[in-house]
Amino acid sequence: MIRLYDYILSADCYKVRLLCALLGVNYAPVKVNVHPGREHLSPDFVRINPRQSIPVLEDGERRICDTNAILIHLARRYDQSGRWLPKDDTSLDHVMEWLGFAAKELDLLQTLRMRSITAGGEPSPQELETAHAYLTIIEDYLAEGELTARPWLAGQTPTIADIAVFPPAALAADGGVALDRYPALWRWLDRVKRLDGFIVMPGVFPNLAAVV
Amino acid sequence: MTRTNDQVALDEWYAVAFTAEIPKGSSETTTLLGQNLTIHRGWDGAFQCALSDGASETPPLLKERYGFVWVSLGRPSHDIVAIAEFEQSGRRFIHRGRIGVPSSGQRVIENFFDLSHFSFVHTGTLGGYDSAEVPKYSVEYRENDRELWAVGCSFVQPKASAAAGGASTIYYDYRIPSPFISIIYKDSLVKVGKKDLIGLFVQPHDEESCTVHSFALVHDEQNSPAHILHFYHEIFAQDRSILLHQRPKRLPVHPRREIPTISDASSIAYRRWLDRSGLQFGLDRTSN
Numbered sequence: 001m002i003r004l005y006d007y008i009l010s011a012d013c014y015k016v017r018l019l020c021a022l023l024g025v026n027y028a029p030v031k032v033n034v035h036p037g038r039e040h041l042s043p044d045f046v047r048i049n050p051r052q053s054i055p056v057l058e059d060g061e062r063r064i065c066d067t068n069a070i071l072i073h074l075a076r077r078y079d080q081s082g083r084w085l086p087k088d089d090t091s092l093d094h095v096m097e098w099l100g101f102a103a104k105e106l107d108l109l110q111t112l113r114m115r116s117i118t119a120g121g122e123p124s125p126q127e128l129e130t131a132h133a134y135l136t137i138i139e140d141y142l143a144e145g146e147l148t149a150r151p152w153l154a155g156q157t158p159t160i161a162d163i164a165v166f167p168p169a170a171l172a173a174d175g176g177v178a179l180d181r182y183p184a185l186w187r188w189l190d191r192v193k194r195l196d197g198f199i200v201m202p203g204v205f206p207n208l209a210a211v212v
Numbered sequence: 213m214t215r216t217n218d219q220v221a222l223d224e225w226y227a228v229a230f231t232a233e234i235p236k237g238s239s240e241t242t243t244l245l246g247q248n249l250t251i252h253r254g255w256d257g258a259f260q261c262a263l264s265d266g267a268s269e270t271p272p273l274l275k276e277r278y279g280f281v282w283v284s285l286g287r288p289s290h291d292i293v294a295i296a297e298f299e300q301s302g303r304r305f306i307h308r309g310r311i312g313v314p315s316s317g318q319r320v321i322e323n324f325f326d327l328s329h330f331s332f333v334h335t336g337t338l339g340g341y342d343s344a345e346v347p348k349y350s351v352e353y354r355e356n357d358r359e360l361w362a363v364g365c366s367f368v369q370p371k372a373s374a375a376a377g378g379a380s381t382i383y384y385d386y387r388i389p390s391p392f393i394s395i396i397y398k399d400s401l402v403k404v405g406k407k408d409l410i411g412l413f414v415q416p417h418d419e420e421s422c423t424v425h426s427f428a429l430v431h432d433e434q435n436s437p438a439h440i441l442h443f444y445h446e447i448f449a450q451d452r453s454i455l456l457h458q459r460p461k462r463l464p465v466h467p468r469r470e471i472p473t474i475s476d477a478s479s480i481a482y483r484r485w486l487d488r489s490g491l492q493f494g495l496d497r498t499s500n
Binding site for chain 2: 007008009031035118119121122176202205
């Protein structure tokens with residue numbers, strides 16, 4: 001039995017929901033009233049996760065309170081193909097680098113987004129400059145990848161690195177950070193959307209090529 | 213920021229906070245119509261409102277109603293909108309939290325009662341690709357033109373609410389009792405013949421940004437408040453990501469700015485109604 005402490009508008013929770021969908025892993029959601037209830041800061045929730053953050057994944061006896069750790073756990077335990085967390089040194093280096101980038105640098109995009117959604121204000125010029133500097137790192141890497149036949153962040157196949165970077169990047173506009181000047185990023189977002197089993201979250205729209 | 217001198221806008225009532233979100237003995241600053249305000253809650257629980265940058269002026273009018281704090285910067289000729297269902301028992305009150313939208317309040321209201329986007333923005337919940345047709349509905353002006361209603365609306369909805377088990381045709385009416393307020397009266401899926409209410413109280417900060425305060429009064433004893441809230445936030449965040457990209461941010465009201473279809477009847481009525489109200493704030497009145 002897998003349980004996911006979840007909030008519909010959390011981009012970190014979406015990373016976990018998305019990987020579960022791609023791997024075909026079923027779970028029972030525990031819906032947390034993050035906004036406006038701030039339940040994740042309550043004493044009851046501190047007993048579940050002292051870091052007062054979501055997502056939290058419970059898999060049998062295990063409880064994991066960190067988004068990257070959850071993605072690694074799911075890939076190791078439920079991905080028979082082994083492609084979502086590759087074992088070869090080069091790919092694994094890339095995966096770990098991007099997981100760190102998603103959790104550290106791209107946290108700014110998620111902070112700006114939740115602040116804007118909860119009526120806390122729009123980004124300052126300094127925040128915008130930093131956000132665009134981070135997006136430019138992704139853009140340049142993906143543009144180079146298009147020239148060297150490396151379509152995914154860690155190589156030839158999608159990995160949990162793509163799953164960790166996709167939500168903050170795809171949802172940047174919700175936080176007031178426009179994605180207009182990142183064509184290689186757009187093409188990569190679309191590749192993710194075409195993955196078998198892909199699911200959306202509010203603010204992420206599906207590829208409609210098969211529909212219209 | 214500069215306070216608007218649009219008297220039509222100033223003479224309305226606006227929700228500016230949810231009472232339970234401001235603890236006793238504390239204050240919150242906010243902006244309404246370009247005017248910075250301080251909302252203070254005393255230790256006795258009572259609210260006061262002061263202009264942040266004009267201490268010598270008389271303070272704005274303030275009332276508590278429906279769980280929200282309401283303020284008017286002008287001299288309104290009418291009371292806060294009457295919502296009889298708040299006096300009735302049987303429904304659960306859900307505070308849906310404040311949501312910020314970097315667009316005009318009128319864009320938010322127009323999107324709220326627009327039916328044609330359901331299938332494409334709320335795919336799988338309020339609409340689907342196979343049932344995108346908007347059945348005919350009518351538009352009425354009531355209360356001496358003070359209120360705009362879209363009545364007899366219906367739509368095939370795969371999951372009409374948190375309580376929905378499957379697809380059904382849902383009937384509802386939209387009420388727009390002020391340029392910045394809209395309330396939906398929607399078939400309950402739990403109590404046949406009863407209506408659920410969802411209301412938006414828009415607080416315009418300036419002409420191109422606003423905060424949406426909102427509530428639901430629903431017949432639903434099964435689902436937890438968090439479950440119901442997640443459903444609403446999913447819908448609202450989808451709307452928000454569309455609203456971000458609508459240009460111009462101010463709502464155009466000149467007829468030459470539109471190429472409407474019959475399903476846009478309520479939207480066109482809203483724009484004409486805004487036009488003749490004399491309101492300037494948040495509107496784009498140019499003809500091209």
